[in-house]
Amino acid sequence: MEVEKILVLCGCFLLWNPLIQSTQVYPGIKLRITQKGLDYGMQAGMEAIEPIVKKNGIPDFKGSESLEFLKVDYVDYNFSKVFSAKTLKVDVCAFCLMSSRAEGRAALFLAEIFFSGLINLSRSDTGHPTMKLEDCYVRVGHAHISFSGEFSVLYNSFAEPMEKPILKNLNKKLCPIIMDRFEDINANISSLEVVTKFGEDILLDYSLLEPPEITQSSIDLNLKGTFYQVGNLTDPPFQPVPFTLPDRGDSMLYIGISEYFLRSASFTYFLTGAFNITLTTKELSKHLIQNPQGIGSLFSQIAELYIMSQPLMMRVLTTEPPVVSLEPNNFTLNIPGSVVMLTKPKNATEEAIVSMDFVASTSVGLAILGQKLICSLSLNRFRLSGPESNRSSIEVLRFENILSSILHFGVFPLANARLQQGFPLPNPHQISLVKSDIEVHKGFLLVSTDLRYDPLWKKQHFGG
Structure with missing residues (x-):
C-alpha cells in the first residue's frame, strides 16, 4: 500500500513539474556588463x-x-x-x-x-x-x-x-x-521609459523581468523584449526559449537579442500590415514595359490592355508573419505572401486582374548605427506557390522572373527604407555605444560594444 502511495505521488510530481517549468519566463533580450x-x-x-x-x-x-x-x-x-x-x-x-x-x-x-x-x-x-x-x-x-x-x-x-x-x-x-x-x-x-513606441502602431517592452544577477565579474540583466500593437498588450502566440551568452570579457557590454525578439517583431508588424506595399503604374512601368521580352504573353496582354489605358497597381501582401531563422553567421527571413495585380477604372472601384501566392527567401544584413540595430533585406529566391506540375510552365517561370525583378528593384528598396528607423538598443541615459560589432549565433544575435559617457554638461560646455 505504501509503495502505491509513493508511485502515485511520483506520478503527480512528474505531471506537475512540467507545469512549473512552463511558467518560467525567459528573456527576449539579455544584457551583460563585464568587469x-x-x-x-x-x-x-x-x-x-x-x-x-x-x-x-x-x-x-x-x-x-x-x-x-x-x-x-x-x-x-x-x-x-x-x-x-x-x-x-x-x-x-x-x-x-x-x-x-x-x-x-x-x-x-x-x-x-x-x-x-x-x-x-x-x-x-x-x-x-x-x-x-x-x-x-x-x-x-x-x-x-x-x-x-x-x-x-x-x-x-x-x-x-x-x-x-x-x-x-x-x-x-x-x-x-x-x-x-x-x-x-x-x-x-x-522614470526611464521601459516601453518604446514605434510610430503610431507598435510598442516595444524593454522592462526588467527579474532583479539583476550579480557575479564576481559581471552583472546580467534579463529584459522582456516583446513587441505589441498599441492598445493590445496580448503576448504573441509563442514563448521565448532560453539562450546563453558566450563567456567573454573583451567588451564592456554584451547584448543578446533572441530569435523570440525578432519573431515578436515580425508577428506584430504583420498584424499592423506594415509589410504590405502597393506599387503604382509609374513604379511598375519600368519593370513591365521596359522589359517586354521577359514578361510572357499573359503580362504582355496586361500591359497592353491596362497600363496604356488605365492605372495599374501591384499590391504585395504578407499572408503570414515572416519566418525568422538564426543560424551561425546566417540570418534569413522567409516571407509568405500574395501578389495582386489591380486596375482602377475611372470613377470605379479597384478590380483584381491576377492574384498568386508566393514565398520569398531573403537574407538579412545587420549593422549597428548609433544606438540602433539596422536591418536590410536582400532577395535570395522567389517562388510562386501552386501545383508542382505547373512549375515547368514557361509562362509561370517568366512570371516568377518578372515578379522577382519587381520585388528586388521596387518592393525591397521601400521595405529597407522603412527598416532604416531601426530597433533601439537598450542603453543607459547619456551613454553611447562605441566600437560595436554584431554576430549571428544559433538562436540569437550577439552585440559586443564598448560604452562612452556623454553627460549633457560636457556637451553644453564643449559643443559635443
Missing part, C-alpha cells in the same frame, strides 16, 4: 558626481576652534566651488582672530578620500531597475588649508590645528549627502 564595463562605470560615475556636487554643493557650516593661545571663529565655510572629485577647493568667506575681524580667502585641499558602500540592485513592480545605497562609509583622510588676504601669514601658521575639526565635520556630513544623491539617481532610473 571592463564596471570599471568604466566607476570612472563615469565619478564624472557624473562632479557636476552634481558643483551644482548642489556641500552644506556650509559654522563653528570655532580653540587653540592653546588663540581662539578662531570660522564664520562661514562655503563649500560651493568644487573643481575635482579627488581634490576639493573651497572658499572661506570670513574668519575672526581674537577680538578683531579680518576677511580673506582660503583654499581647502582634501585628499585620501575613501568611500565604500553596498549598492542593492533590484526590480520595481513596473519592471524598472532600482538602486539603493546601503552601509555607506566615507572618510576624508587629509585636509590642508592655505589662507590668503589680511594676516594670511599669521593664519597659515595656525592652519594645521584647524584642519582636524574640518575633517570631523566633513566626515560626519558626507554620507547623508551621498545617500540623498543616490535617492535622486534612483528616482531618475525609475
Whole structure:
C-alpha cells in the first residue's frame, strides 16, 4: 500500500513539474556588463558626481576652534566651488582672530578620500531597475588649508590645528549627502521609459523581468523584449526559449537579442500590415514595359490592355508573419505572401486582374548605427506557390522572373527604407555605444560594444 502511495505521488510530481517549468519566463533580450564595463562605470560615475556636487554643493557650516593661545571663529565655510572629485577647493568667506575681524580667502585641499558602500540592485513592480545605497562609509583622510588676504601669514601658521575639526565635520556630513544623491539617481532610473513606441502602431517592452544577477565579474540583466500593437498588450502566440551568452570579457557590454525578439517583431508588424506595399503604374512601368521580352504573353496582354489605358497597381501582401531563422553567421527571413495585380477604372472601384501566392527567401544584413540595430533585406529566391506540375510552365517561370525583378528593384528598396528607423538598443541615459560589432549565433544575435559617457554638461560646455 505504501509503495502505491509513493508511485502515485511520483506520478503527480512528474505531471506537475512540467507545469512549473512552463511558467518560467525567459528573456527576449539579455544584457551583460563585464568587469571592463564596471570599471568604466566607476570612472563615469565619478564624472557624473562632479557636476552634481558643483551644482548642489556641500552644506556650509559654522563653528570655532580653540587653540592653546588663540581662539578662531570660522564664520562661514562655503563649500560651493568644487573643481575635482579627488581634490576639493573651497572658499572661506570670513574668519575672526581674537577680538578683531579680518576677511580673506582660503583654499581647502582634501585628499585620501575613501568611500565604500553596498549598492542593492533590484526590480520595481513596473519592471524598472532600482538602486539603493546601503552601509555607506566615507572618510576624508587629509585636509590642508592655505589662507590668503589680511594676516594670511599669521593664519597659515595656525592652519594645521584647524584642519582636524574640518575633517570631523566633513566626515560626519558626507554620507547623508551621498545617500540623498543616490535617492535622486534612483528616482531618475525609475522614470526611464521601459516601453518604446514605434510610430503610431507598435510598442516595444524593454522592462526588467527579474532583479539583476550579480557575479564576481559581471552583472546580467534579463529584459522582456516583446513587441505589441498599441492598445493590445496580448503576448504573441509563442514563448521565448532560453539562450546563453558566450563567456567573454573583451567588451564592456554584451547584448543578446533572441530569435523570440525578432519573431515578436515580425508577428506584430504583420498584424499592423506594415509589410504590405502597393506599387503604382509609374513604379511598375519600368519593370513591365521596359522589359517586354521577359514578361510572357499573359503580362504582355496586361500591359497592353491596362497600363496604356488605365492605372495599374501591384499590391504585395504578407499572408503570414515572416519566418525568422538564426543560424551561425546566417540570418534569413522567409516571407509568405500574395501578389495582386489591380486596375482602377475611372470613377470605379479597384478590380483584381491576377492574384498568386508566393514565398520569398531573403537574407538579412545587420549593422549597428548609433544606438540602433539596422536591418536590410536582400532577395535570395522567389517562388510562386501552386501545383508542382505547373512549375515547368514557361509562362509561370517568366512570371516568377518578372515578379522577382519587381520585388528586388521596387518592393525591397521601400521595405529597407522603412527598416532604416531601426530597433533601439537598450542603453543607459547619456551613454553611447562605441566600437560595436554584431554576430549571428544559433538562436540569437550577439552585440559586443564598448560604452562612452556623454553627460549633457560636457556637451553644453564643449559643443559635443
